[in-house]
Amino acid sequence: MPLMYGAQSEGRRDDETMRRFRHDRFGQFIHWGLYSIPAGSWNGVTYDYAAEFLPQSAGIGPARWAGLVDDFAAPEFDPEAWASLAADLGARYVTVTAKHHDGFCLWPSSLTDFTVAATPRGRDVIGELVHAYTARGIAVHLYYSVLDWHHPDWRYAISSSQDEEAFDRYLSYAGEQLRELATRYPNVRGFWFDGTWDESVKANGRWSWEIECMLKRLIPGAIVNSRLRADEHGARHRDSNGALMGDYFSGFERRLPDPWDRTVTAEDWEACVTIPQNSWGYHAGAEVARTHKHPLELLEQLVQAVSLGGNLLLNFGPRGDGSFAPFEKDVVHTLGAWLETNGACIYGCGPADGWDYPGWGYYTADAETGAVYAVVTRIPVSGAIALQLPERTRVRNATAVATGRPVPFAVRDDRTVRFEVDRASVIPLAFALEVEQRDDTAEQPEVNPDLAGI
Known part of the structure; x- marks a missing residue:
C-alpha cells in the first residue's frame, strides 16, 4: 500500500558509517540516572522489578522522584575510567542513556530544569562521556526515551482535543531536545x-519520520534504530508493508533469534541484553542478584548474534556513585580476555553461508575475506566435534584462533571432518x-553399498 511515513529505503544501508557499525558487532549499553541511587528500594521496601521502573513499582510521584537530584553527586564518576572499562571489555561502541523514562537529562538541556545541571554533580555527563569514549576510538550512540513520566504534557493515549494539544506540545519539546543533542554532540x-510503544506515539508516525530526517540532516550518516519509527497506520519497527523502518532492527530485547533461524540474516539487527535477568539500571536487591548471568553465557550470546549477522549490545548499570559493581567487572574481565585473543571471529564477521547450525557452537565468517571460524561452546562428552561441510567444500587446514597453532583433524567422509578437543x-x-x-566435475567411481561405511 502507498505510505508517506513508512520505510524510506529498500535493502540494507551500505555507506561507510553503517559498514563500521556492522563491523563492530559488540557494544556496551549504559543505563545510569537518578534510578541508580535508590537501586531498586524505596522507603525500606525492595522492589524486585527493573530498577529504572522504580517510580512506577513504588508509586512515586514526579515531584518526589525529582527530589533525587539533590543526591546525584556521583563522586566516583570518572568518564576516562568508564571508557577504559569499555575498551577492556572489547566493546567497539557504546550507547548511553541521555534521557530515560523518568525524564531526567544527563546533559544540561536548555529546555528543562530537570537535568544534571541541577545536581551536585553539575557537569555535562553526556559531553564528558562522548569525549572520553571517542578519544579511545569507541563510537558513541545516544539513547533517548520518548516516554517521559516527568513532563506534564506526556500522554499515553489521545482521547480528547486537550490531550492532542498537550501531546503536540510534548512532541515539540522532545524534538527540540533531540535537535539540541545532535547540535551539542x-x-x-x-x-x-x-x-515508543504507547498509542500516543504510534499515532504520530509523521513526527517519528521527521525526527529521523532531522537527525540525519544535522549529523550526516547518523544511524537510527527501528524503535523510533511508526507509519501512519501505527505499525512499529516495520511499516504496514512489512519493510524495516530505521537502519537496523532493534526488537530483540533480552533474547536472541533461534540459532538456526537464517531468515534474520537478511537485514541488520541488534539485540540488547542485561546481566541481571530484568533490570537495566543498577539494582542492589539480593533476589535480582541471584539472576545474574554467567559471563560465559553472555559470551556465547555474542557469538550466536554474530553467527546470525547481528550485533550484541551488553548492558551495564553503574551504581549511583558512578562506580561499577564487582559482578560487572567480572564480565569485563572474562569477555575482554577472550576477545583479545579470539576477536578475529567476531569483529568484521557475520554468517558463514552454507554452514548450518551445528549444535555444539556456531560458525562465523569474515565479511571481507570469507574466512570461516568454528566456535565451540558446548563440548560433547566424547570430545569429538563433527563439522558438516557445505557441498563441494574441503578443509585444507585448521588453526586455533587464540594461538595460531595448527589443529589436527580427520576427514570422515566427503561432507564431514572431525576434531578432537579438550573436554x-x-x-x-x-x-x-x-x-x-572441491572439483566434483570428474566422474566418481560407483560405490558398493555393501562396503559403504567400512
Whole structure:
C-alpha cells in the first residue's frame, strides 16, 4: 500500500558509517540516572522489578522522584575510567542513556530544569562521556526515551482535543531536545530510541519520520534504530508493508533469534541484553542478584548474534556513585580476555553461508575475506566435534584462533571432518578453517553399498 511515513529505503544501508557499525558487532549499553541511587528500594521496601521502573513499582510521584537530584553527586564518576572499562571489555561502541523514562537529562538541556545541571554533580555527563569514549576510538550512540513520566504534557493515549494539544506540545519539546543533542554532540554516530510503544506515539508516525530526517540532516550518516519509527497506520519497527523502518532492527530485547533461524540474516539487527535477568539500571536487591548471568553465557550470546549477522549490545548499570559493581567487572574481565585473543571471529564477521547450525557452537565468517571460524561452546562428552561441510567444500587446514597453532583433524567422509578437543576447557574454543571448493566435475567411481561405511 502507498505510505508517506513508512520505510524510506529498500535493502540494507551500505555507506561507510553503517559498514563500521556492522563491523563492530559488540557494544556496551549504559543505563545510569537518578534510578541508580535508590537501586531498586524505596522507603525500606525492595522492589524486585527493573530498577529504572522504580517510580512506577513504588508509586512515586514526579515531584518526589525529582527530589533525587539533590543526591546525584556521583563522586566516583570518572568518564576516562568508564571508557577504559569499555575498551577492556572489547566493546567497539557504546550507547548511553541521555534521557530515560523518568525524564531526567544527563546533559544540561536548555529546555528543562530537570537535568544534571541541577545536581551536585553539575557537569555535562553526556559531553564528558562522548569525549572520553571517542578519544579511545569507541563510537558513541545516544539513547533517548520518548516516554517521559516527568513532563506534564506526556500522554499515553489521545482521547480528547486537550490531550492532542498537550501531546503536540510534548512532541515539540522532545524534538527540540533531540535537535539540541545532535547540535551539542555532532560526532556521535547514532541515536537509540525507546519508550515508543504507547498509542500516543504510534499515532504520530509523521513526527517519528521527521525526527529521523532531522537527525540525519544535522549529523550526516547518523544511524537510527527501528524503535523510533511508526507509519501512519501505527505499525512499529516495520511499516504496514512489512519493510524495516530505521537502519537496523532493534526488537530483540533480552533474547536472541533461534540459532538456526537464517531468515534474520537478511537485514541488520541488534539485540540488547542485561546481566541481571530484568533490570537495566543498577539494582542492589539480593533476589535480582541471584539472576545474574554467567559471563560465559553472555559470551556465547555474542557469538550466536554474530553467527546470525547481528550485533550484541551488553548492558551495564553503574551504581549511583558512578562506580561499577564487582559482578560487572567480572564480565569485563572474562569477555575482554577472550576477545583479545579470539576477536578475529567476531569483529568484521557475520554468517558463514552454507554452514548450518551445528549444535555444539556456531560458525562465523569474515565479511571481507570469507574466512570461516568454528566456535565451540558446548563440548560433547566424547570430545569429538563433527563439522558438516557445505557441498563441494574441503578443509585444507585448521588453526586455533587464540594461538595460531595448527589443529589436527580427520576427514570422515566427503561432507564431514572431525576434531578432537579438550573436554576440560571451560571457555569457548575458536578455530580458523582454511577451506577450498572441491572439483566434483570428474566422474566418481560407483560405490558398493555393501562396503559403504567400512
